[in-house]
Amino acid sequence: MVFGRIDRPIIFWEDGSSIIDESVTKLKRILEGKPETAFVTEQYMKNYTTIYDMCTQKPPENYSDQLYNKFRGIFEEYAKQTVLPSIMEKHDEYMLREFSQRWDINKIMVKWLSHFFFYLDRFYTARANLPNLNKAGMTCFRDHVYESIHFNAKQVIIALIHKEREDQQIDRALLKNVLDLFVQNGMESMDRYENDFEKFFLEETTSYYSRKASSWIQADTCPEYMIKAEESLKKEKERVTHYLHSDTEPKLIKGVQDVLLVSVAKDLLEMEDSGCSALLRDDKTDDLARMYRLYHAIPKGLEPVSEAFRLHVTSEGNTLIRQAEDKATNNNVVEQDVIRRIIDLHHKYMVYVTECFQNHTLFYKALKQAFEIFCNKKVAGISSAELLAMFCDNFFKKSLNDKSNDESTIESTIENVVKLLDYISDKDHFAEFYRKKLARRLLLDRNFNDEHERTILTKLKAQFGGQFTSKMEGMLTDMQLAKEHHSGFDTYIGNSGKPKGMDFTVTVLTTGFWPSYKTSDLNLPLEMVSCIESFKAYYETKTKHRKLMLIYSLGNCHLNGRFDSKPIELIVSTYQAAVLCAFNNTERLTYQELLEQLNLGHEDLARVLHSLSCSKYKILNKEPATKTISKTDSFEFNSKFTDKLRRIRVPLPPIDDRRRVVEDVDNDRRYAIDACLVRIMKSRKVFSHQQLVSECIEQLSRMFKPDIKVIKKRIEDLIGREFLERDTENPNTYKYVA
Template identity: 55%
Template structure:
């Protein structure tokens, strides 16, 4: 830290070196971002003339160059430096030459390239002994990326090809054979184990250096043909994954498939598919999801698809329940009841709430519960009222209608069998629902197409001060109507669910990486996390940073006391 501050101070004090007062003013003028171009050019013209160049530039350029190079090396080690300051100072080397690159190339760039070669030579000599081939290539790729980043922030663009040539030579050309022939992790091992991601990185890196692919092609020629065929198949699979994960009109493939499945399951799709056709369609969707999310995320989905259309188990339970009722007349619930029992290990956890059922429905739940206990004593039934439907007979003055409603809607309507008028708060209390659920429920019954309830005041919104009455004069051309609940923002919900799943995936990736590495720098952890998750989705760097911070607070990781950019895994 002290060395970095010393180097930065030297760079900052370039304009305060011994020499003419005019030189100091001129250098300050050049470094000032607010000065206009004409004044800068006027100052540079004076600075380029004889005495001032000798007294200021020739005396200080070597010290400043060394300080800048030292700061670059410190940044390579993960320290934070003032990039804007470096850019301002390096611009002097160019402006001194009145736009010509001689001063920049001879007095700065040449030494910087020598230092770069020496720096990466030291790094490579250690990494080649310590790291596996995939780990070494990951570090090499990261180094190339960060050198490009330096060029974009403060080095001149003409330095990029020269800089990358030094990096690639020291990291790849010098150790090519040793790296590719590593016994348990080299090119042979990667081919044998179908490591497509690592082999792709190998191609990207070695294709950038002269004749870099020669040793790679030589190893491929010696490889087992079965390995090559397997690699081609894997490559095609991953290429298809990339295609499947491309967004369409602002929506991801996962969102579009979720909407498609929702439509199929609710309505049978636009073609009103049969159960067999739905099953076949959903099986195809699961295969696509494996490319989008990865197989580990679709195992439960496969089980769900099988459950969606194969109701054999549920139908057996229902048939058995009907036999139970016929053999036990005293157990008759008084209502035709159909129950579908599903396992929670496959289906997602639906919102469950303690709805206060009307007396008619309470008896149904009790009767089925007693029946189910005769089948098993080790399973607990959880009633998901949000998935239930009821057929009610509504006796209106014009005519009697059959109403197809949800369990919650039915519970609300049945309250009016014993009450002529109910307030919003009374309905909420008697049903034991939240404000959001009550508002959605009452809007469907009093403000939508079918106004089964009259609302006071007669507005289009639901308020806690509203009162409701049964609309005895309601009628409709049909004798059987379905009253839907207002739709929730499905797209928003899907996005929230996807974000939640991705947070879990990022957490798992970070923990896996740190568990194997024990100690790792911030940049490398982020890069490896992106690499691991890249086949499923493209994680946001900010999201990874947030998950790292969260894992630190949960004592999975800790920061190194001396270097905050270094993380340690806590077992």
């Protein structure tokens, strides 16, 4: 079977063009809302087939090129003769509405005619390297309508946005449609939207809010200004949501922030009665949180806020220290009040950091810098390190008897102490003063709370390392062992059959853990001597490798004083007990006789005699009756002495060992600097002077701030001891001597 080719009749240009024109006219009338019947399938197929045949006919009757030009011509003619005049005759919102409607009509028209001319897109446009039909139709609108209208449209849009900023109602949907038109006429590029609208809109926005900022900063308080600024930013973000392109948001918000917040930051934060300092002073947490929200969104915006915060906290702290100085009399500082107020101040501003400033690192840093300034100032000549140690000592003593201090309160206070210590540069001073106070609590008070003592050491160890607390932990261990020795000694005495003589307790201290104490060859009463010898015999059964050295200055005794009115129990030191026992066999002794009999130094004997004859409790009568002790004085037992209590503690005049503590710390620092320098040079082998000093300061600054002059002296000492040597070619460079 053979199939033959069916020859189609040729469609000439005039005939095909007439059919197309008829359909285009019908389509225009439908789109413009004029009376017209809808397209039926036969009409659609007739148009499609006509154009198909005209494109597939052999040359010269192939009209693909002419049809493509006719497609463009339809849109150009419609844009020039119908669309543009209808838009130009309207104004303001009506012009925008017509502009938007005509764009919508153009899109529908492009869609329909692209279906009619579909065969052109299928083969012709791609082969001829021409824009497809959709783009060609859109380009015609852009070139002949958009280019003529966009300037006026932009002006109207900006005017409407201005009205909305002034709290008037506008048609947001209309603005969205028109601005989408700007975007779509960019033909997959944002250039049209950015250059024809956005640039001018952002300029107008800057101008508008510059005027507002100038007005508000003069008339409003800082909180009022921030509320308006925050509301303005919120409304601008809403505009992006409702009708602006999303790409505009970061540019718009940055512009508003720059004008409303960045440019006025200094004036706003420093407002006399309502700025950042006033808000902190008046506890305006909501306003401070708002300030944080506003400036947090700005790159480096929080820096001036954190600086204002730092300055305010520093001022508050310095005021606190000045007030403490004014209250201090004769160097007798009420350390409980000073440290407690600093703790309260820290708690107050830490709440601001965590709640208002959302734990931002800038504010932690600002708080730390502020506290480091005033926490390292002396009060009446007493360093903050010593004040903090004194605070801890008094707190632990009072907590034993104060039932209002529950475990949570004690735990909180301990945590606050550790936090404050982190701000103090001379942490080694605190450690030594604290160790001195701890020793007195453990040895003299006896009713210390082991759990509380270990709690603070645990927290100090976690914060500053094991070396910081190793000696103090050893002291607590010694006290635990002392209980075992006491029990063991009682068992030993019971088994030996030797009379104990009197109630006697010894605490064995490990040299190195405890502070150094003054020792003397005090001549004790015989009763005490026999007890000591018994304990030495017991201790030798436990170890033969340790030698006991008695420290009488730390001991205390309970004596029964038989006075005429009534017997009174006297709680005294070992030195005081030895002096009083000397009067058991005689009524009167001279200073010189006591000195020879007891083998005490003048300084110690004078302190003891002053406490027994010149203080509140005059157990001894002194001749002459002056307030000072001299070598020509004589003393006798005061049998007439009485007191309303049956047990009294006779205190010794306190010894100011502050200078000795500082000297001990300075010695330890020299050793620490030496060790650090050697450690650095051992790893570096060769190092310049400046680098060595800088790294030494950095490594030691966690515990104290070493003096550069001291570091230089230690370097010279290490050179003299042949740990280091100078480079022969460069004297500022050191070499490690292996």
